[in-house]
Amino acid sequence: MLELNAQTIAFFVFALFSLAGAVGVVSSKNLIHGALYLIVSLFGGAGFFVLLSAPFMAVVQVLVYIGAIAILIIFAVMLTRSMTNMTELFNRQWWMSGIVGILLFVLLTIGVILPVWGENGINPSQPVSDNVATTEDLGVALVDGNQYVLPFQVASLLLTAAMIGAIVLARDTDTE
Amino acid sequence: MSVVNEWAFIGVFMALAWVLPAAPLAISWIFRPRRPNAIKMQTYECGVETVGDTWVQFKVQYYIYGLVFLVFDVELIFLFPWAMAYNQLDFFAFAAGLLFIFLLTDALIYAWKKNALEWA
Amino acid sequence: MEQQCINVIETMAPCLTSSGVDPGLAQFISIFIGVILVAIFPLVLVIILIWLERKIAARVQDRIGPNRVGPFGLFQNIADAVKLIIKEDITPAGADRLIYNLAPIIATLSTTLMWAVIPFSPVHIGVDLSIGVLYFTAIGSIGTLAIMMAGWSSNNKYALLGAFRVVAQLVSYEIPMVLALLVPVMIAGTLSMQGIVVAQLGMWFIVPAFLSAVIFYISNLAETGRAPFDLIEAESELVAGYNIEYSGMKFGLFMANEFMHAFTANLLFAVIFLGGWSGPGATQLPVLGFVYLFIKTLIVYIPSLILRATVPRVRIDQMMSFNWKFLVPVAIVNVIMVAFLIQVTKAVGLAPAPGETDFLAHLPQSVILLLGNLVVIAGILTYLRGIGRKARLESTVVAKAHDVPQVAAH
Numbered sequence: 001m002l003e004l005n006a007q008t009i010a011f012f013v014f015a016l017f018s019l020a021g022a023v024g025v026v027s028s029k030n031l032i033h034g035a036l037y038l039i040v041s042l043f044g045g046a047g048f049f050v051l052l053s054a055p056f057m058a059v060v061q062v063l064v065y066i067g068a069i070a071i072l073i074i075f076a077v078m079l080t081r082s083m084t085n086m087t088e089l090f091n092r093q094w095w096m097s098g099i100v101g102i103l104l105f106v107l108l109t110i111g112v113i114l115p116v117w118g119e120n121g122i123n124p125s126q127p128v129s130d131n132v133a134t135t136e137d138l139g140v141a142l143v144d145g146n147q148y149v150l151p152f153q154v155a156s157l158l159l160t161a162a163m164i165g166a167i168v169l170a171r172d173t174d175t176e
Numbered sequence: 177m178s179v180v181n182e183w184a185f186i187g188v189f190m191a192l193a194w195v196l197p198a199a200p201l202a203i204s205w206i207f208r209p210r211r212p213n214a215i216k217m218q219t220y221e222c223g224v225e226t227v228g229d230t231w232v233q234f235k236v237q238y239y240i241y242g243l244v245f246l247v248f249d250v251e252l253i254f255l256f257p258w259a260m261a262y263n264q265l266d267f268f269a270f271a272a273g274l275l276f277i278f279l280l281t282d283a284l285i286y287a288w289k290k291n292a293l294e295w296a
Numbered sequence: 297m298e299q300q301c302i303n304v305i306e307t308m309a310p311c312l313t314s315s316g317v318d319p320g321l322a323q324f325i326s327i328f329i330g331v332i333l334v335a336i337f338p339l340v341l342v343i344i345l346i347w348l349e350r351k352i353a354a355r356v357q358d359r360i361g362p363n364r365v366g367p368f369g370l371f372q373n374i375a376d377a378v379k380l381i382i383k384e385d386i387t388p389a390g391a392d393r394l395i396y397n398l399a400p401i402i403a404t405l406s407t408t409l410m411w412a413v414i415p416f417s418p419v420h421i422g423v424d425l426s427i428g429v430l431y432f433t434a435i436g437s438i439g440t441l442a443i444m445m446a447g448w449s450s451n452n453k454y455a456l457l458g459a460f461r462v463v464a465q466l467v468s469y470e471i472p473m474v475l476a477l478l479v480p481v482m483i484a485g486t487l488s489m490q491g492i493v494v495a496q497l498g499m500w501f502i503v504p505a506f507l508s509a510v511i512f513y514i515s516n517l518a519e520t521g522r523a524p525f526d527l528i529e530a531e532s533e534l535v536a537g538y539n540i541e542y543s544g545m546k547f548g549l550f551m552a553n554e555f556m557h558a559f560t561a562n563l564l565f566a567v568i569f570l571g572g573w574s575g576p577g578a579t580q581l582p583v584l585g586f587v588y589l590f591i592k593t594l595i596v597y598i599p600s601l602i603l604r605a606t607v608p609r610v611r612i613d614q615m616m617s618f619n620w621k622f623l624v625p626v627a628i629v630n631v632i633m634v635a636f637l638i639q640v641t642k643a644v645g646l647a648p649a650p651g652e653t654d655f656l657a658h659l660p661q662s663v664i665l666l667l668g669n670l671v672v673i674a675g676i677l678t679y680l681r682g683i684g685r686k687a688r689l690e691s692t693v694v695a696k697a698h699d700v701p702q703v704a705a706h
Contacts, residue, residue, distance in 0.1 A: 006320070007180060010187065032448060036395065039441065053179040059430045060253050067437025067470075068246040071463060074444055075239050078456075135427060135487060139261030142254070143269040152272060155254060156279040163247040163283040167292045170240050181323075185423035188327050189412050190405070193335040197404035197549055201397075204381040204545035217389040238464050241616070245467045248624070252474050255631075256430060256487070259478045262638065263485040263647075270639045274632060281628055284620075293620045295613035 011051055017044030027089060031077045039070045056135045240292050244284075251280045334411050334422045338560065342552045343373045345559050349601050356605035380548035388541045392449040399446035400542070400549035406439035407556045414563060415490045417573045417585025428489035429481060432564060433474055436519065439557070440466045446550070447538035459538040461612055462528045466519055468619045473515035475627035479508040479634045480568050483665075493572035498648060498658035500571040504665035507630045507672055509569045511623060513596070516561040518615070521554060523604035527612055559597060566592035629672060637668045 021041025028034045042065045049058035141147040258273050287293055347362070347370055354361025362369030387396065412422035413431055425431050440463055447459020481487055483504055484495035492501075502509045521528035528538075539550055566572065570592040573585030610618070638661075641647045646660040 006184065032392075032395075036445070050183045051180060055179055055183065055425065055427050056257070056430070058183075059427050059434045062434040063430065063437055064246070064249055064253060067434065067440060068242070068249050068467070071441060071444060071467065072239070072242045072246060074448070075242055075460075078448075135257050136261045136264075136485075139257030139259070140265065142258055143261075143265060143272040145268065149272050152254065153275055153279070156251065156276045159247050159250055160279050160283040163244065164286055166243045166247075167240065167287055167290055170236055170243070171290060171292060179426065182423050182425055184323075185327050185330065186409070186412060186425070188324075189331045189335065189409060189422075192328070192331050193408050194401055194405050196335050196339055196408065197401045200377070200381060200545050200549065201401070204383075204385065207382050208544060209382075209384050211384065212386075217386065235460075238460050241464045241468055244620070245471060248471045249474075252471070252478070255478055256481065259481045260485065260487055262482045262635065263642075267639050267643075270635050273635060277628060277632060281625070284624065284628075288621060293616070295616050 014044045014047030345555045352601045353605040383544040385544035390451040395449035400546045403442035404553045417582035424490040427487045450541035455540045469518035472623040472627040476508040476512040479505045496571040499662045502569040504662040507669040520558040524607040562597040
């Protein structure tokens with residue numbers, strides 16, 4: 001069923017990183033440790049991109065998520081003082097969140113994963129094709145009038161809005 | 177598949193190359209003296225006793241620099257495929273890229289004028 | 297079969313396969329040996345780098361520098377390394393042990409990982425990733441994370457403060473650095489390092505991308521924490537910044553990492569802007585490629601050492617305004633200018649065909665781009681002159697206003 005070659009081993013290693021990192025984020029008592037576990041998990045995600053022959057996305061993941069967003073999360077954690085001792089991991093409604101989590105998992109499996117990759121699905125056990133688009137194709141697509149030039153510009157508008165919003169929120173209001 | 181094979185080198189590198197800095201640390205662990213006493217283990221504060229909590233009052237300015245960096249980082253991520261394919265493209269690509277960069281320069285000018293970039 | 301084993305480094309996998317080893321295992325062995333070589337080389341090089349730095353700083357300061365241990369003091373660093381190994385490692389109370397120990401390893405790992413994509417010669421390269429240039433930037437950002445970890449885990453106010461400032465500096469100067477990298481990528485049309493070097497066989501990119509080279513060089517100085525941006529190790533200000541609580545070999549690793557990082561950044565400069573291994577005879581004799589690359593790196597590295605010994609340090613707020621209010625706008629204008637001129641030269645028909653290695657075919661486009669660069673530089677200098685003149689006029693007006701009450705009192 002599953003052949004044991006280097007790619008499968010790499011897949012399981014990255015899956016371990018992602019899941020263990022995610023579990024660590026949720027269950028660690030120290031917020032900074034949680035941020036570092038998040039970095040491990042994001043790193044696993046970058047590994048998956050490489051396995052899917054999308055090295056550009058892997059590098060983007062490391063550069064933006066780990067190099068910028070994780071550092072911002074660490075900065076934000078340091079803005080609060082009570083970060084080292086979280087005494088309670090569970091609140092009193094933990095059973096309800098457990099039910100919701102299991103329900104979500106079942107929903108995802110039945111609604112998304114099985115119809116596509118299951119036995120009677122659209123493309124069962126489809127191997128990764130050799131016909132991969134390169135970063136150059138992405139570049140051509142981003143400015144092609146028939147393809148993605150509009151989302152390209154909308155993305156820059158979104159980034160502008162994000163920056164303006166962040167500055168408005170974080171600005172000292174008495175130095176107007 | 178060859179893309180994945182290329183990255184196998186990086187994967188093996190990451191798995192192995194941390195041994196090289198860890199080796200001097202391990203050698204040091206074997207050879208160094210261990211004489212801990214309470215005074216040596218104290219936190220350093222220019223030779224006097226520590227005053228107050230260890231956590232400093234965090235300046236919001238660091239966070240703003242990080243935010244502006246994040247926005248520009250994502251902009252650069254969009255610009256890299258554009259730059260890669262630039263040689264094969266025509267003036268329309270230049271105009272699209274120019275509009276993109278112009279909108280983000282707008283954001284930078286806004287941040288500048290609102291004194292968000294001051295180390296105050 | 298023996299023919300395949302002649303050029304062992306390049307064809308190790310086929311050589312092993314043809315002598316009966318399983319192909320997957322042969323591939324793995326060749327990768328393994330490649331990794332070991334590429335990872336050890338910078339660590340060995342650091343010894344010579346630190347010696348070079350101390351000698352040059354000493355000569356600038358009119359003294360001799362280390363000259364007792366070994367001929368010309370060459371073994372001084374080995375003695376220093378031995379001293380650091382046998383020093384006691386004082387971990388402060390309350391430090392977060394795992395992160396405290398992990399930070400120097402991750403910092404050194406990030407610098408060593410950069411060497412995996414550097415093309416040393418037409419055939420010798422760790423791996424020619426299709427996105428080599430972005431890979432460099434991403435790995436550099438992991439180094440930033442290691443510094444944050446070091447500063448936080450030391451349980452020390454000054455280490456944390458120092459780490460914040462360092463991270464703010466490193467993160468800010470990454471923007472002009474990557475913006476400046478966009479220009480060679482545009483001219484070469486590829487992100488792979490070997491591709492960029494091959495595209496420079498006609499003309500080194502320092503000619504068409506001169507302003508980008510300058511911006512990249514300055515950002516490199518800031519990113520690696522070299523003078524005049526060496527607030528990171530401002531001994532007189534924050535004691536030792538994020539390094540305060542580190543002693544012994546961990547401190548040694550941080551120091552070695554700093555020198556290695558500076559050299560690696562200059563190596564990247566040499567590869568991207570000075571043509572890497574290209575030079576007369578490099579394609580026939582790959583060893584010459586090594587030699588050319590290192591000579592070019594030293595040509596850019598030694599000025600940074602001299603700068604370190606000569607130039608005073610800038611303040612953190614000056615550093616930040618310099619970045620966000622000067623370097624980033626200049627880098628943006630540079631990208632727009634180069635993009636425009638490339639389209640113009642393509643429309644006029646002066647652009648060289650991709651893969652062209654003739655110097656004369658590259659000349660028209662390079663000259664046009666160089667002129668564009670010089671126009672932008674002239675514009676910037678004029679603007680700066682205007683601002684400087686305005687500031688001078690203001691200060692004389694203020695001085696004169698202060699003179700008046702004294703005259704009236706008499």
